[in-house]
Amino acid sequence: MATCHDIKADPSVYEKPNKILLMGNPNVGKSVFFSSMTGVHVVSSNYAGTTVSYTEGQIKLGDKNYTLIDVPGTYSLEANSEAEAVAVSFLHSNPVAVLCVLDATNLEHNIKLGLELKKFNIPIVYALNLIDVAKRHGMEINAGLLSQELGAPVIPTVAVKGEGLAEVKKELQKILEQQQNSCSHCAACPGCGSTGTEQDTWERAREIAARVRKKGEGRLSFLDRLGDAMLRPLTGLPLAILVIALSLGVIVGGGKALRAVFLLPLVNKVLVPLFKMIFSSFIPEGVLLNVLIGEYGIFVIGFEWIIALIFPYVFLFYIVFSFLEDSGVLPRLSVLFDNIMRKMGIQGGSMITILMGYGCAVPAIIGSRTATTYKERIMIATIVCFSVPCISQTGALISLFAGFSPLLLVLMLLLSLAVMVSVSLVLGRVIKGKVDPMVLEIPNLLMPNAKAYAKKLMLRMKHFLLEAEVPMLFSVIIAALLKETGLLDLLAVYFEPLVSGWLGLPRDAVIALILGIVRREMAVAPLLAIEGLTALQAFVGGAVALLYLPCLSVFGVLSKEFSPKVALAMGLATTVTAFIVAGLINQIAHLFL
């Protein structure tokens, strides 16, 4: 029997009483159900595997409280991946009921899982979700007949719009009450249902699907045709390039515009002068005042770096990325680029996780749980740590290079891609084990639902503000103390051979190396304040920052998801690589210049 092996789950959740499991195929809208029923917001997207661990929340049915558990999506109950193993463990933990979400556009697969679930003899309610999309495809589904076939209530729903949710709750309450009157210990005997091979279940699922579904005039909508075009290389590749170019345009262009028009004036003309005025009115001139409002003061760089430099890019990145996630564009990119990824030793499906790393490495490393083998997980994590700059760092790099030429940004991109390819080629050979080839279900292309999209964006920004703000403030304080107390000059002497000799950077750049340990963008931000930086120095500094140690949060998540040993090894390897590669760039460039 499959148990939950590698997932660091709290085992006590299995022992909780009154659990209702929210289950279903991947990407059928379970997380949307969960958010609206419990009020706990979880991130949902339009591709398989958004929920890689479980989330729990409270719901009230009638006058009783239950724990609703958002179980990772499963195609089967055979534990093909860590996420599926978690689902199976939950089924064996005496839940009182299961709410199984079915995708109306893809009945056969969903009914098959529905049938498998029935074998566990747990009271069950089915929600027939995405009926609006099914209708658009010209499919008419007889929910009453399906309910008869499955021997349990079936409620048609459009979860993103909240349609049918009240009925689902009502039905859940009903079956829970019935169960109390009759054989309540039945839920405690998992797997006592009918047996049959997987083949039989498939046959049965196909039969039922054919009986309850009427196919009418399926006219393809614009989105269906666009979704199809995105899959064909001839039209898909130009569309993919267009999508990437537009995304970059919005993030880079929009970020610059936000900065220039709104945020920089706000910081330089309002916030900083205001705090300068306040503090200088009651604190005498000296070290303390400098630490607060000097050139590197907490209330100067704190605003400059966090509000004007990082925030706009983070905000815009999540606007774009959340849209791509919800629309179903990303799995199409996975399919188009699987051939390249395969040659690099990973598979197309991992592309989504790596792209997530361009926002922040932490969710990307957690998201790598969807990978089916340890080797693939570690490869994704390493690629993200080495060569994928998070959006905060990208924002800082854009601002750093803005003073020179856009060519530097292109060169940096090429450098990161070169490192990505080298890292995966080396790891593919060094690490034992294998990477499972891609098998990917392609979701319908959808227009993101405005409400769900806005909620997700809010959730992510809140998360960023809570998670990132503290370490950012922390590094701002370190920077202010080091610089304004003169401690930096003492330290700089020791680092001089490395910083100035090998890397060719000004002495002050040492502060970037110290802060870069805390947060990635802080390895770049101090360079912005250095006067008279040459283009080469900016590039070398950027290269160090790109390859350098991932931030403290990443260090933490690596220890948790893998082991402290892996985190240490990653830290050491990235740092050494950063100094070697950036130093070589500097030395070689000096031969020619």
Added chain:
Amino acid sequence: MIFARRKQKQNKEAANSIYYAKDNSKYVIEMAPEIGLLKSLGIVKDAIVEKIMTYKLGGPVLLQVESCEIAVSKDIAEKIIVRG
């Protein structure tokens, strides 16, 4: 030399693997690798699948199984044996 060997290998499997089968046609699966995910998605013996296309440069094949589209990597698709 390497190319010659590759070609040979392709020819051997070309006859009946879905990877090299004609696009836009329906096939019955005779043999599919024992992979959980494939089974879960309905790519099993005797199932009817429509092959839509093969992506170039070692890319995946795109299949239509029941009402959903599934991309299957070359490494696996080469081992899915079908009859027309």
